[in-house]
Amino acid sequence: MELQGIGIGQGVVVGRVVRMPDPLPDPVAAASALTPAEEGDRVAAALGAVAADLLARAARAGGVAGEVLGAQSMMAEDPSLVDDVTLRLAAGATAERAVFEAFAAFRDMLTGLGGYLAERAGDLDDVSQRVVAHLLGVSAPGVPDRGHPFILVARDLAPADTATLDLSQVLGLITLDGGPTSHTAILAREKSIVAIVRAIGAAGLTDGDEVILDAANNLVITSPSAEQLFEAHARVAARAARVLAPLSPGRLADGTPIPLLSNLGSADGAASAVALGAEGVGLFRTEFLFLDAVTAPTVAEQRTEYERMLRAFPGKKVVVRALDAGADKPLAFLNDAREENPALGLRGLRALRASEQILRDQLEALAQADAATDADLWVMAPMVATVEETRYFVALARELGLRTAGVMIEIPAAALLADRILQHADFASIGTNDLTQYTLAADRLLGSVAAFQDPWNPAVLRLVAEVGAAGAALGKPVGVCGEAAADPLLAVVLVGLGATSLSMSASALADVRAVLADFTSAQARLLAELALAAEDAASAREVVTIQAAKFLDSSSRVNPPLQHTLERY
Numbered sequence: 001m002e003l004q005g006i007g008i009g010q011g012v013v014v015g016r017v018v019r020m021p022d023p024l025p026d027p028v029a030a031a032s033a034l035t036p037a038e039e040g041d042r043v044a045a046a047l048g049a050v051a052a053d054l055l056a057r058a059a060r061a062g063g064v065a066g067e068v069l070g071a072q073s074m075m076a077e078d079p080s081l082v083d084d085v086t087l088r089l090a091a092g093a094t095a096e097r098a099v100f101e102a103f104a105a106f107r108d109m110l111t112g113l114g115g116y117l118a119e120r121a122g123d124l125d126d127v128s129q130r131v132v133a134h135l136l137g138v139s140a141p142g143v144p145d146r147g148h149p150f151i152l153v154a155r156d157l158a159p160a161d162t163a164t165l166d167l168s169q170v171l172g173l174i175t176l177d178g179g180p181t182s183h184t185a186i187l188a189r190e191k192s193i194v195a196i197v198r199a200i201g202a203a204g205l206t207d208g209d210e211v212i213l214d215a216a217n218n219l220v221i222t223s224p225s226a227e228q229l230f231e232a233h234a235r236v237a238a239r240a241a242r243v244l245a246p247l248s249p250g251r252l253a254d255g256t257p258i259p260l261l262s263n264l265g266s267a268d269g270a271a272s273a274v275a276l277g278a279e280g281v282g283l284f285r286t287e288f289l290f291l292d293a294v295t296a297p298t299v300a301e302q303r304t305e306y307e308r309m310l311r312a313f314p315g316k317k318v319v320v321r322a323l324d325a326g327a328d329k330p331l332a333f334l335n336d337a338r339e340e341n342p343a344l345g346l347r348g349l350r351a352l353r354a355s356e357q358i359l360r361d362q363l364e365a366l367a368q369a370d371a372a373t374d375a376d377l378w379v380m381a382p383m384v385a386t387v388e389e390t391r392y393f394v395a396l397a398r399e400l401g402l403r404t405a406g407v408m409i410e411i412p413a414a415a416l417l418a419d420r421i422l423q424h425a426d427f428a429s430i431g432t433n434d435l436t437q438y439t440l441a442a443d444r445l446l447g448s449v450a451a452f453q454d455p456w457n458p459a460v461l462r463l464v465a466e467v468g469a470a471g472a473a474l475g476k477p478v479g480v481c482g483e484a485a486a487d488p489l490l491a492v493v494l495v496g497l498g499a500t501s502l503s504m505s506a507s508a509l510a511d512v513r514a515v516l517a518d519f520t521s522a523q524a525r526l527l528a529e530l531a532l533a534a535e536d537a538a539s540a541r542e543v544v545t546i547q548a549a550k551f552l553d554s555s556s557r558v559n560p561p562l563q564h565t566l567e568r569y
Contacts, residue, residue: 001222005199006179006450007215008188010488010511012235013151013172014224017209020154021141024129027096036089043085043095046134050127051076067265067288068123068159068183074291075127081106096135103128123183126158143170151213153205162187172213174199174220179450189486190269192507196220198450242510247277250502250513254520258495260513261317261503263481267305270312273506277513280317280376282429282503283481284309286362290323296358302365303372310375317376319429319479319503321408322362322393324348324382343443348383348408349393360400367401378404380429385411390421410434415463418470425476428467430499432482436460455484456537461497465532468498479503488515493544495521496528523551 032039051073058069075081081102088098107124133140143152143161149171156177162184170193178184178197188195194215196202202220205211212221212232221228250260261282262273273281289297289305310318325347352359363379370377381393384407397405406427409415415435422428432455437443439460442452455461464480471478479501480494486508492515494502502512519527527544534540 003196003199003201003220003222005174005196005202005218005220006185007218008173008185008195008197009192009486009507010216011172011192011194011239012212012214012216012232013194014212014229014232014236015149015151015171015210017153017174017205017207017211018144018146018150019205019207020152020157021144023125023141024132024136024138027094027100027132029097030094031092032089032094034094036086036092039089039093039095039098040086042135043082043089043099043131046095046099046131047076047082049134050130053130054127066268067285067291068187070288070291072123072127072159075124076131078106096132099131099135100128103131123159126161145169151211153202156182157184159183159187162191162193165191165193167191167193172215173197174202174205174211174213176202179453189483189505189507190265192505239511242514248513249279250516252495252516252519252521252524254522256521258499258516259317259501260509260516261319261479261481261501262506262509263503264309264506267308267312269506270309274312276506277509278506280313280319281309282317282319282479282501283431284318284320286321286323287325290325296361299361299365299368302362303368306366306369307372310369310373310377313375315374315376317378319378319380319406319481320366322349322359322379322381323352325351343437348410349381349389350383352381353389353392359396363397363400363402370402376404377402378406378427380406380408380427382408382431383410383434384408384421385413387417387420387424390424394424394426409463409467410438412439412463415466418467419473422470422474422476427477427479428471429479429481429503430464430467432460432464432480432484435463435482436484439463454537455482455487456490456531456540458532458534458536458540461493461528461531461540464494464499465497465528471500472498477501486512488512489541489544489548492516492519492524492548493528493531496524496526497532518552519548 054069054073054076058066058073084102084105085098088101103124110124130140143165149169151172151174152170153174156175157173173188173193173195175184175197176199182197185195185197194213196213196215196218199220209222210224212224212228214221250258252258259279260277261280262278263283264270264273264281265285266288289302346354366377366379379397379402384390390407393407394405404426406425406429407414407421408431409418409428410431414421418428436453436455436457440452440457442449468478477500478498480499481503484490485494485502486504488511491502491512504512527547530543530547531540534543
């Protein structure tokens with residue numbers, strides 16, 4: 001039997017299922033035998049301990065995982081939650097019940113708001129469980145330790161669990177909830193974990209079931225046949241050999257260079273990215289410096305971290321995104337006011353303009369780091385919508401001594417105005433995650449509309465084509481730094497639409513490098529034309545897959561992992 005889901009990465013693994021333990025039961029609603037002050041002391045100690053533990057995990061994890069765990073640590077000591085707990089203690093509740101009720105109330109509020117904030121509700125549940133467990137003196141529910149490798153099945157995974165998975169034990173992940181850009185999916189990509197999220201029917205899997213987790217084809221195969229197991233093991237071996245193959249620059253079959261870059265959330269992942277063949281950095285997220293800060297970091301503090309990143313890539317391009325706060329990343333010193341729809345509110349460059357000194361300090365720190373190192377530093381503004389915003393950011397970057405300034409294309413308006421925007425910007429980088437969500441009106445972190453979050457949609461591809469055409473006409477580079485670049489066959493289409501570089505999780509570099517080498521520029525353009533002419537994402541993917549198979553057959557160069565995907569049609 002086959003279970004459909006959303007695959008993360010291109011891998012395949014074979015193993016036996018272990019289910020995540022059930023959460024702690026709800027604390028009993030009973031009157032406390034202690035005074036409110038005594039219970040308050042217990043709560044304060046538990047909240048502090050959990051916050052410190054999450055911060056320690058964040059420091060160990062680094063990167064995107066560190067950012068997520070840092071945000072969770074802040075949740076544990078959120079003043080509004082503490083005030084709510086205090087009121088419940090004053091009414092006679094136990095510390096355990098007061099924490100449970102306060103977190104549940106806050107969770108319900110976030111769920112009601114929908115969008116980004118609703119997706120963070122699960123993170124609150126995890127923090128609540130950890131605090132209650134500390135109060136009870138028991139271990140918080142977490143990933144089991146079975147002493148042998150297994151495939152973990154869970155409703156969803158808390159960031160603290162995903163970030164610290166023992167990769168020698170956990171072969172892969174299957175979750176019932178989540179979407180392609182949920183925290184589980186993002187962290188799975190960063191840690192190169194093969195995963196299927198939102199797997200329909202996975203609730204029926206039991207401990208010990210043997211399954212094939214096929215992320216490349218969005219499938220979980222239960223009770224696999226001997227033939228299916230043989231094929232899966234062959235694909236595992238072929239992919240392992242591919243990852244270990246000598247590294248070479250990204251290029252098409254006709255020699256056209258397509259630099260393959262890495263997306264990074266901190267300098268901690270730089271060495272690994274280089275080892276996996278990253279030719280530079282296409283997206284350096286700077287939020288990790290700000291998320292757990294009470295005040296904005298100083299120029300000196302930022303400069304230290306930027307220099308660390310730039311020194312890891314001597315002579316290579318490093319594209320740094322200015323602080324992208326707002327939506328699911330509110331900051332007390334920037335934009336903590338409640339908004340009805342934060343995904344469409346004061347975020348990205350809009351928030352930075354409202355607090356321009358924060359932007360000036362960041363650009364000044366980057367300029368100083370650039371002067372002290374020999375990497376090729378590029379900076380870009382997030383969430384640009386207009387030509388005027390482009391002129392503003394580029395002028396400010398120039399004023400502060402930065403040589404190469406560009407913009408993120410994440411809003412349809414910016415894609416449609418790319419021919420005018422690129423007259424002022426030095427380059428554009430397409431963030432396909434946000435571009436897809438805004439084009440399809442489907443929150444990229446909301447599981448209920450995950451099916452719409454598909455960058456193969458011809459409407460999204462048409463916008464990418466607009467940017468590619470503008471870049472070609474003006475001689476300006478156009479990169480893609482969204483997760484779409486990590487899909488090997490879609491990467492070929494993106495190049496055919498005009499992308500001149502691709503940036504992705506470092507774990508995806510080997511697959512994309514190998515598949516790009518199977519197609520010429522002319523073939524990439526033809527595949528792009530076929531995708532644009534399709535009616536929907538599924539038909540775009542299908543027609544491109546069929547034509548790609550014909551190209552491979554005619555050239556007698558068959559790429560085993562890609563060929564397996566093509567044969568499904």
